[in-house]
Amino acid sequence: MTLPFALARRFVAGQTLSEALPALDPLLDDGRFVTLDLLGEDVTDRGRAAAFAGVYTDLVGRLADYRDARGAAPEAVGISIKLSMIGQVVDRDLCEASLRSLLAQAKEADVFVRLDMEGSALTQSTLDVFEAVYPDFPDHVGPVLQAYLHRTDADVARMCALNARVRLCKGAYKEPPSLAYPDMPTIRWHYRRYADRLLTDARYPGIATHDDELIESVKQLVEERGVSRDAFEFQMLYGLRPETQRQLINDGYRMRVYVPYGTEWLPYFSRRLRERKENAFFVLKALVRG
Ligand code: FDA
Numbered sequence: 653m654t655l656p657f658a659l660a661r662r663f664v665a666g667q668t669l670s671e672a673l674p675a676l677d678p679l680l681d682d683g684r685f686v687t688l689d690l691l692g693e694d695v696t697d698r699g700r701a702a703a704f705a706g707v708y709t710d711l712v713g714r715l716a717d718y719r720d721a722r723g724a725a726p727e728a729v730g731i732s733i734k735l736s737m738i739g740q741v742v743d744r745d746l747c748e749a750s751l752r753s754l755l756a757q758a759k760e761a762d763v764f765v766r767l768d769m770e771g772s773a774l775t776q777s778t779l780d781v782f783e784a785v786y787p788d789f790p791d792h793v794g795p796v797l798q799a800y801l802h803r804t805d806a807d808v809a810r811m812c813a814l815n816a817r818v819r820l821c822k823g824a825y826k827e828p829p830s831l832a833y834p835d836m837p838t839i840r841w842h843y844r845r846y847a848d849r850l851l852t853d854a855r856y857p858g859i860a861t862h863d864d865e866l867i868e869s870v871k872q873l874v875e876e877r878g879v880s881r882d883a884f885e886f887q888m889l890y891g892l893r894p895e896t897q898r899q900l901i902n903d904g905y906r907m908r909v910y911v912p913y914g915t916e917w918l919p920y921f922s923r924r925l926r927e928r929k930e931n932a933f934f935v936l937k938a939l940v941r942g
Contacts, residue, residue: 660921663891664691665913669711672913673718675890679909680724683901685885687766688715689732691914694741701739705750708733709757716761730764732910735778748781755789762792764817766858769796771825772832779807786814796860798823799843800832808846812853819858819887820846824923844869851879858908860887862896871905881905889924 657667665675669690676686690711695701711731719729733754739747751767758765767782769775775798782795794817797804801823811818822839823832833839840863847870850857859870867886874881885906888897900907912920 657917660917663889663912663921663924664917665890665911667913667915667917669714669913672911673714675911675913676718676729679911680722680728682898683907684897685728685730685906685908687730687732687764687887687908687910689768689910689912690737691912691920692737692916693734693770693919694736695739696742698739698742698746701737701742701746702750705738705754708738709754712754712757712761712763712765716763719763726762727764730766730908731758732766732768734768734770735781736770736774740774740777740781744777744781748784751781751785752788755785755793759789759792764791765789765793766819767793767795769798769821769823772801772827775801775803775807779810782816783814786816794818794858796821797846798832799846800827800839802831802833804842804846808849808854812849815855817856817858818850818854819860820850821860822863824927840866844873848873848877851884852877857884858887859884860910862888862893864896867896867900892924 657664666672672688676688679686688711690704690708692704695704708731715729715731719726735747735751738750755765767778769778779795782793785793795811796819797807797811799820799822808818820843822843833842843861843866847857847859847866851873861867870886873879874884881904885908886900887908887910890909890911897907897909
């Protein structure tokens with residue numbers, strides 16, 4: 653069965669950039685920041701990987717024009733990219749070269765580029781590519797770390813040593829218990845510890861979660877450690893918890909919304925459905941209604 657895009661519309665801002673850009677307006681209007689993500693992953697064809705890198709480079713230019721036309725601050729808009737979209741799984745050199753030219757454009761336009769983290773088979777190579785480019789673009793690139801992976805303790809220490817800008821999330825991929833903690837209390841426990849270290853020993857972390865328990869813990873940590881509310885940001889996904897997003901802004905915190913768009917929305921959409929039964933229920937209801 654082919655699922656119609658209308659089902660994903662709640663989580664995906666559009667299938668083209670022209671459809672997605674207007675979705676940014678209301679977010680920026682009330683003080684939220686955005687990161688735009690062109691959906692796509694696991695590209696195994698060199699030509700397609702190079703083509704996607706070109707599309708991403710155009711995206712940086714168009715996003716910067718959009719930002720400047722609105723008079724928004726540089727940090728208000730950014731992009732996220734999965735390295736497997738630009739050649740990571742076929743040719744690491746091609747991937748690094750494409751990322752370098754994307755970052756050169758991003759530095760010129762003052763747009764921050766987040767390297768999304770994918771399944772554990774790609775963790776080391778994503779961090780290797782990050783470390784290879786980071787010295788040349790220290791203010792314009794940062795990785796994602798996943799609290800569910802056993803290895804993340806060491807990765808947090810490394811990112812603190814590099815003073816890197818990290819997005820911390822729980823992790824969205826199916827991983828074996830030999831690599832990842834399977835239960836929520838343990839993942840939350842690690843998430844809190846990593847958030848504490850990133851807030852105190854690294855630079856401007858992104859606290860990516862919709863989980864009230866973690867949000868409250870981070871607010872408390874920030875108070876206890878005397879961290880300024882503009883020294884980090886909360887991050888949530890487009891279409892999830894908009895009222896909580898606005899509340900955090902009203903309370904003086906920074907909030908960034910991750911806005912995905914593109915025709916390759918199915919894997920992203922499936923991960924959102926797996927995460928919460930309410931999301932799957934919403935789709936079932938729409939299917940039944942026709
Ligand atoms: P989760 O879905 O685990 O929910 C936990 C609890 O939060 C719930 O029991 C409930 O109490 C509360 N809650 C959550 N949603 C709610 C709602 N709608 N209403 C009320 N209560 C709610 N993953 C990855 O592997 N690589 C990546 O690069 C990224 N990038 C990324 C960016 C951003 C900005 C975000 C927010 C997330 C990611 N992720 C990710 C996804 C991440 O790893 C994770 O899978 C999801 O965020 C789900 O975990 P949460 O902590 O958000 O809450």
